[in-house]
Every structure is written in structure tokens, then in C-alpha cells.
Amino acid sequence: MTRLLVDSDTFEVQLAPAERLLALRKESVRVDRAHIAKVQLTEEPFTWLRGVRAPGSHIPNALAYGTWRSVFGNDFAAVRKGRPGVVIDLEGDEDFARIVVSTNHGLALLKALQREGVDTGDVADLDAE
Numbered sequence: 862m863t864r865l866l867v868d869s870d871t872f873e874v875q876l877a878p879a880e881r882l883l884a885l886r887k888e889s890v891r892v893d894r895a896h897i898a899k900v901q902l903t904e905e906p907f908t909w910l911r912g913v914r915a916p917g918s919h920i921p922n923a924l925a926y927g928t929w930r931s932v933f934g935n936d937f938a939a940v941r942k943g944r945p946g947v948v949i950d951l952e953g954d955e956d957f958a959r960i961v962v963s964t965n966h967g968l969a970l971l972k973a974l975q976r977e978g979v980d981t982g983d984v985a986d987l988d989a990e
Contacts, residue, residue, distance in 0.1 A: 863939050865964060867973040870894055872949070874939060874962055876926075883926035885916040890937050892954050899950040900974050902967045906946030909961045910938055925961075934958030947971065 864875040874890040881887065903909060907922055910929055917927010917938070925940040936959040940946060944963035947970055951957055964970060 863962065863964070865962065865966070865970055867894075867970070872897065872974065874937070874960065876939060880926055880939065883918040883924070884937075884939065885918075885927055890957070890960065892949075892951060892957065892960070894974065896951045896954040897949055897974060898952040899948075900971050901948045901950075902945065902971060903948055904945050906938075906940045906944070906948070906961050906963055909946070909948045909959075910940070911936060911959075928957075936961060939963065949974075 862877050863880060866873040866875060870893060872892050872894055876884060876886065876889065907925065910925055911933060912929040912931025914925070914927055915930050917925070919925045923942045925938045927938065929936040929938055935957050937957050938961045940961055941963045944965060945967055946961060946963045947967045949960040951959060
């Protein structure tokens with residue numbers, strides 16, 4: 862089960878062991894919150910995938926885990942069928958231009974990622990499913 866962690870400086874997508882295998886990643890995806898340019902809620906996260914999967918796993922309209930490469934940069938996806946999602950556009954991150962993740966807690970994540978009103982050391986732990 863994907864976990865989304867938000868603290869005052871970092872946003873992290875922690876994948877369960879099976880999801881890491883599907884995404885072909887050894888580590889969690891971590892981004893500096895200062896690199897987050899835009900956060901959008903979506904009912905159809907699959908429509909936000911762009912480019913070609915490399916590396917990762919993709920079963921059309923069922924699941925998408927891993928890196929997608931396109932002319933816009935690399936995107937990271939952790940998307941499962943039947944769940945709404947969040948699209949996070951990044952600027953200045955060295956690894957990814959966008960993160961697309963399925964979560965039933967999109968509104969809570971959107972609020973947690975707002976820079977204003979976040980106390981230092983305040984951590985929000987959201988299970989993506």
C-alpha cells in the first residue's frame with residue numbers, strides 16, 4: 862500500500878515491497894516541497910500519464926507504477942484502477958517533472974502540501990489507498 866508522507870520540507874511517496882517491484886525502484890520517491898509548482902485533483906489519473914514507461918509496469922487502465930519518460934521530462938506514477946488521484950507538477954527537481962499517484966485522500970494531501978500554516982516538524986501520514 863502506497864503511503865504519502867508530508868513534512869515541512871519534503872514530500873515522499875513510500876511504496877510497499879510489491880509496488881517497488883512493479884515500479885522497479887529500490888527507494889521511495891522524495892521531493893523537496895519547494896519544487897512543487899502545482900497540485901491538482903483528478904478522478905482519472907491514467908489520463909495524466911505521458912510518454913513511455915521506462916522502467917516500470919503498466920497494464921492499461923488497471924495499474925501504472927514507475928517512471929514515464931517524455932519530452933517534458935520524467936514523471937513518476939503510482940496509479941491503480943478505480944481510485945481518484947493527485948497530479949503534482951514539479952519545477953527544479955533533478956529526478957521528476959511530475960508525480961501522479963492514486964489516493965482516496967487527495968483533498969487532505971492538497972491541504973497538507975500548502976506551504977502556509979505548516980509548522981516545522983509537523984508530519985502528515987496519509988495512506989494512499
